[in-house]
Amino acid sequence: MSALSFRGNSSGIEYTVKVSSRARYARLKMSPVEGLTVVVPTGFDRKQLPALVESKREWILKVQRTFDKHRSTEPAQAETALPEAIELAGIGESWRVEYRYDPLRPGIFIRELDGNVLDLSGGVDNRAWCFEALEQWLKHRAKLKLGAQLMQLASSNGFKLSGISVKKQKSRWGSCSSRGNINLNLKLIFLPPPLVRYIMIHELCHTLHMDHSARYWEAVARYDPDYAVHDREMKHAWRFVPAWFSGAR
Ligand SMILES: [Zn+2]
Structure with missing residues (x-):
């Protein structure tokens, strides 16, 4: 087609x-x-x-x-506390977060320190600013690490893609355009590695077949023999996204 x-x-x-x-x-x-x-x-x-x-x-x-029925049971954004630790299963990293109030700094300044410490300083009494800074940092981290994983998976299996983007999205984990641009949901960074890999294979195989035909699934099965299990698990994968991040901001 x-x-x-x-x-x-x-x-x-x-x-x-x-x-x-x-x-x-x-x-x-x-x-x-x-x-x-x-x-x-x-x-x-x-x-x-x-x-x-x-x-x-x-x-x-x-x-x-x-x-995503699990999402409805999460606390409302107003009650969600800022995280003290961030587990990024999808890229195998775990970060401790520190908040330091500094009235002389406008906005929020975010730094990565040794020992996987994320240091936020400035107006950390402003929750919205903190969430925004954390989201920007996650996007940067996801582009770097998930982007590298996808490139590696593509090149080692002979897939050609023309671009990679990472976006925070509500209802899709990935997409592949007819031009071979793959978009990954930023939230993949919180998922178990086999599911992240499955989504990458799923989208890479769309560079071969744009549909979900039998031929398409045969291609997926070549790179991920457990794809059927992984595809089923994706129905409930939103539960891996921490409440502080999945709030509707
Ligand atoms: Zn698909």
Whole structure:
């Protein structure tokens, strides 16, 4: 299937659009890995996409809730404390976090010290600033480490990709564009390594086949024989994301 894919966003619902020459009409699919995909026939008027997604909002949110039911039991953002330690299972690192109030420093200054200590100084009495600084640091760390893992996995298995990006996303773990750009969810940094690897293999195999056909899964199985188990585990993988980070900020 020759598929062109691009991303959309309708009132906070993220989705991937795939234009398929074989599709007769537009349809919606939900996957625990990639969230919502809208498959549309060639020539479909893109302006209709927001209304189409909106008309299925309840169904989308219902399926999404079955993927991440653990999240609803988490404390609200207002009650979430700043972390004293950060476990980054996905990249095999563990950090201790220290907060030092310094009225002379505007904003938050964040430094990596020896012994995996993360040092935040400045206006640390401002929780929102601290969360923001930690998120920026995590993004930097994820780009560095997850990016390197993905490059290594690609080059050692002969995959060609044209770009890597890391973003904090609510409903998808990864995506691969028709141009071979792979996007990874920042939250992968908290997941067990076999699941991180599975997501990388899942997306790398989309550089070979843009669909989820039998041929596609055969390719996935070559690089991850346990892919079926891992794919099932992804349905509940949101529970690995710590409450302080998964709050809707
Ligand atoms: Zn996929």
